Amino acid sequence: MAIDLIFFNDGILVFDVEHWIELRKTYRIIGEIIGNTAFVPSLPLKINPEEVLLLLDKGIVNVLRITSASSDPTVSQQKLMHFENELLQSQATEYKKSRRIQLESMLDKIVAKRRETGDTRSPEEILNEEIEKSTIVTKSNMIWPISLKPFNFSQFVSEPVNMEEVSKFSTKLKKLVYKDLWEKQYYITQGDKFGGDFLVYLGDPICHHAIFIVRCVESEQKISPSEIVAFGRLGTSVRKKAVLASLLDDKVSYVTINWIDA
Structure with a gap:
């Protein structure tokens, strides 16, 4: 049975811990x-567009958008508003x-x-003021929803989200590079923090360090020698191979940058 993912605020989320375990x-x-x-990571899990596109292509998941809280249009908006307000308050x-x-x-x-500024209020009053002004959560920035228990979405009316809509959040190159690396049995995560598109691991990132930083380069994109040198140095400094990935006749081609001290 396909796993249901939920499309919300331009993100695609997993709320069921069993689904999270199966996907990983x-x-x-x-x-x-x-x-x-309380500082403990918890669901939901946000899945990156390239991961979702692969899962859709393999028929492993469905992507659903919640359209209303009830099949009865006279009560759906009220139920959805109540539901969102409860989530907002809990967060x-x-x-x-x-x-x-x-x-x-x-x-x-x-x-x-x-x-020093003449504030003579008690520490508790000052603390409460600081908490209130620094913990503003609105519907535009809340995570939807935070839950430690599996969430039952069968009560809501939903519609499928197709692959074309998900594709808007990625590119053909990134999609094909991710798929190629995945089919080579690697584990892949986002590589933004290391100046790339993907980090590539031989095993689960819980137990392994990344071995490659992969940067996707479009065929028409110009990349200067200084950028190549900087990327190669970056890879060496973090003990990972710097790799450039492009499409050559619609097939993924890789170039590894090796840094050699002369």
Whole structure:
């Protein structure tokens, strides 16, 4: 049975822990945990566009968009609004708990600064003000939803999201490079933090360090010698091979940059 993924706010999410385990252990899909409860990572898992496109191509998943909270149009909007408000409140509560722990560790310094400006309120009053002004969660920036339990989406009305719509968030080159690396049995994650498009691992990133930083270069894209040198140096500095990936006659071609000290 295909796994249902939920399309929300231009992201594609997994809410069921069993689905997360299956995607990681069976299909080498890593994604990115974006939930957080008192500093403990939790679902949902956000799946990158290239991962989703591969899963759709293999028939492993369905991507669904929640369109309403009920098949009855007279109550659907109210139910959806109530549902979103509950999510918003729960996230604001968790965020305030986390923020309180952070601010309590530096409360003496905060109070001292306030005393310099003539603020004579109690430390608790100052703490509460700091928490309130630094924990604003709105529907535009909340994570939808944070939950430690599997979420039942059968109560909602949904519609399928096709591959063409998902493709808007990636490129043909990135899609094909990811697929090629995946079919070579590698584990792949996003490579932004190392100046590339993908990080490539021999095994699960929990146990292995990345061996390649892959940067996708379009056929019409110009890349200067200085950029190549900088990318090669970067790879050497973090003990990974720097790799440029392009399409040659619609097939993925790789160039590895080796840095040799003369």
